[in-house]
Amino acid sequence: MDERYLSESSILKEIKYYIDTNFYNYAVMIDGAWGSGKTYFVKNVLLKKIESNEKRVLYVSLYGISNIQELGKKLYLDYLLKDKSKLVTEHTELVENVIGTIIDIGSPFMGKLGDIDIKEKKIKNIVQNTVKHICPMKNCVLIFDDLERCDCSIQDILGYINGFVEQAGMKVIIIANQEELRxxxxxxxxxxxxxxxxxxxxxxxxxxxxxxxxxxxxxxxxxxxxxxxxxxxxxxxxxxxxxxxxxxxxxxxxxIREKIVGTVFHYNPDTKKVMSNLIQKNFTYNTNDRRQLEKNINYLAESMEKAKHVNFRTFQFFLQKMDKLLQVLDGEDYENKDFIYKRVILSCWDSCILFKTGKLKDDWNDAEYIEGVKFRVRVIEDYIKYSWLNVEKGKIVFKKFDVEETRTKLLKNDPVNLLQDKWYRADSDDFIVNNMNAVIENARNGMYDIGSYDKILQIFLQIYTAGFDIEYVDRLIKAMCEGIETKSATGILDCIGTMSWESKKTEQLYKQYIRKLQEVYNKSMEKKSEDDLNIFLKEDNWAQKIYDYCLNVKHPQKQEDYTKKLSPFLKALDVKTLIRKLETSNGENLQKFASVLRLVYPLQYNPNAFIEDNEERKKLCLAMKHCKENETQLIRKFQYQIIEEYLLKFTDFEESTKE
Structure with missing residues (x-):
């Protein structure tokens, strides 16, 4: 028996040689793992190649076949109905009855009727005419797929197939996963x-x-x-x-196999070619997405083979997930477009393989992405596991990747990058100390985007674990806080990285320093929010201005909108000034302010979530009640009532008494 690993082109040559020669009767087998693409190759390449050489092919899947009779009926009926002649199409029901008779007798092929006793003369005439008008079945090439997936005895199936090989001298190709078949x-x-x-x-x-x-x-x-x-x-x-x-x-x-199968061809798919075909087939409507996937096809193919998971069903699953992720990416503007697409594509592909092999762990803690041997993104893995995509979270994370890459390019020779790339292989401590001092000074002067603070902190903590004094980390945090407080530093403190791969002590230090930065940052954002919102109270259309501001905070469209702060909402406003505006405002402002409240305090939220500005809410609620009672215009009275009733849903009047 000749067992070889062959490419698709080599298999085509070998199959052609097998069909064209008649040294002895035997079947051949194409062996491949489930999902390796062998069925796709057989139906879309091999079958067409055989038929182009004027050979008739019968392809039969054995999946779910429960007995020989069922297989025989399926095989012969498919053969007869494959012919579009008037004879067959007009007498389909009678042909089925004849086939039943033939199967009961156990005829291995439909080349001769001499030994078959058919009592019904009418049926006999139809069968004879059928065989007369279409080429005998024995001239067909038979392809039996999914042998290991049939529900009856494999030995019985192989014995039945052997009848076509030995008795009829037909060419038979068996497609199977030999490991599962064994x-x-x-x-x-x-x-x-x-x-x-x-x-x-x-x-x-x-x-x-x-x-x-x-x-x-x-x-x-x-x-x-x-x-x-x-x-x-x-x-x-x-x-x-x-x-x-x-x-x-x-x-x-x-x-058992050697009695029937003379040669086994181990199918070795052209991974890149199959992937490319699947991408073309599924992304015909979007040229950009197709090109982005094709740019990364080398990595996709190599990682599939390296993981020993050559399964194109997994790749189809990946393409389905990427279809939605690419829609998120296509809707955004990135400075480093190819870089972001590559990050998302590779992360999704690696996670799909882990998921399909049962190795995708849920070990995130508070992190949103992890940089390691494999780049993992939490929002992508959640989508793979649960089919639920948090689009807004995805946009934030992907934008962070874009900002980081831009910063990396701009600051290639910055001391932060010099430390990140070389501290662990530096020739002297002086190189590390000098660059740490330079980073601290730059942070104090606001030269780094606030979004990079967690990354810089991680570098300093890594250096600390190598034996350097914690003093450098303390000085760094102090400088960062000064940059935030003086507003010399800009950006968003999102802190969605992780230090989980470090020691527990270092992880605790990371969380401690991040909390300090978060406190200073939140106070700074609240002050910024207060300044912004109170400026709007000076405008004629003040309610519309506040509404637009709050809408951008909840649904940011621009990078600068991420820096805006909503919580707590009324603490950021001068409530006395707000009450005076409501007392004298026109109906349009009153109506729009009611919309602001619905936007800031969604009904589906627990009222306790907004307890921080309860006192301010209570003052505003009492003021609206007073306005309602003293208003003579019915429509304004109605508008004050709407605002009062909505505020009541989120206001605890017993809170002050408890305190």
Missing amino acids: KKIDAQTLALQIRAVIGKDETLDFTEPGNGQLVKYLMSMQNKQPENEKIKKVSLNVAKERVARVFGVESEYEH
């Missing part, structure tokens, strides 16, 4: 052997764990016996030992 045949053979070594006064004990497939076959053969104390239970391990003594070998696969 397991199935060995389990079926072992089940028969075990039944043979079990005595009449014995029964098998199925209660022990394991042996799932073997137990399935054995139970299907088990005769139901009445409860009898004299019946002895025999474990499967004891039964296997008997089989080894009686039959000598446990595996029958190679012995």
Whole structure:
């Protein structure tokens, strides 16, 4: 038997040689793992190649076939109906009846009718005319796919297929996952052997764990016996030992296969070609997305092979997930477009492989992404596992990648990058100390985007773990806080990285320093929010201005909108000035302010979530009640009532009493 790993082009040459020569009768097998693309290759390449050489092909999937009769009927009916002649299409029901008769007799091929006794003359005439008007079935090339997935005895199926090979001299190609086929045949053979070594006064004990497939076959053969104390239970391990003594070998696969299959071609797919075809097929509507995926096809193919997971069903699953992720990316503007697309594509692909192999861990803690051997993104992994994509979170994370890459390019020779790239392989401590001092000074002067603070902190903590004084980290945090407070530093403190791969002590230090930065940053943002909102109270259309501001905070469209702050809302406003504006405002402002409240205090939220500005809310609520009671215009009275009633839903009037 000649076993070789072949490319698609080599398999095509070998199959052509097999069909064109007649040295002896045998079948050939194309072996490949599930999801490797062998069925796609057979149906879209091999089958067309054979038919182009004026050969007729019958392709039959054995998936779910439960008995030989069912297979025979499917095979012959597919053959007859494949012909578009008037004879066949007009007499489909009669042809099915004839086929039933043929299958019952067990004819291995439809080349001759001399040994078949058909009593119905009318049916006999139809069959004879059918065979006369279409080429005999024995001239077809038969392709049997999914052999390991049939539901009946593999030995019976192979015996039936062998009838076409030996008796009819036909060309037969079998498509299978040989590893799974071997397991199935060995389990079926072992089940028969075990039944043979079990005595009449014995029964098998199925209660022990394991042996799932073997137990399935054995139970299907088990005769139901009445409860009898004299019946002895025999474990499967004891039964296997008997089989080894009686039959000598446990595996029958190679012995069975070599009787039928002369050559096995191990299918080795052109991974990049298959991936490219699938991308073309699924992204015909979007040239940009297709190109971005094709740019990274080398990595996609190499990682699939490196993970030993050549499964194109996983790749199709990946393309489905990328379709939605690419829609998120396409809707945004990035300075480093190719870089962002590459990050998302590679992260999604690696996570898909881990998910399909059962190795995708849920070990995120508070991080949103992790840079390690594999670049992992939490929002992507959540989408892969649960099919729910947090689009807003995704936009924030992907934008952070863009900002970081821009900063990396601009600051290539900045001391931060020099430390990140070289501190662990520096020739002297002076190089590290000098650059740390330079970073601290730059941070104090606001030269770094606030969004990079967590990354810089991590570098300093890594250096600290190498034995340098913690003083440098303390000085760094102090300088960063000064940059935030003096507003010389700009950007967003999102802190969505992680130090989970460090020691527990270092991780705790990271969290401690981040909390300090967060406190200073929040106070700075609240002051900024206060300044912004109170400026709006000087405008004629003040309510519309506040509404637009709050809408941008909740649904940011621009980078600068991420720096705006909403919580707590009323603490950022001069409530006395706000009340005076409401007392004298026109109906349009009153109506729009009610919309502001609905935007800031959503009904689905727990009122306790807004407890920080409860006192301010209570003052405003009482003022609206007073305005309502003293207003003479009915429409204004109605508008004050709407504002009062909505505020009441989120206001606790007992809070002050408790305090």
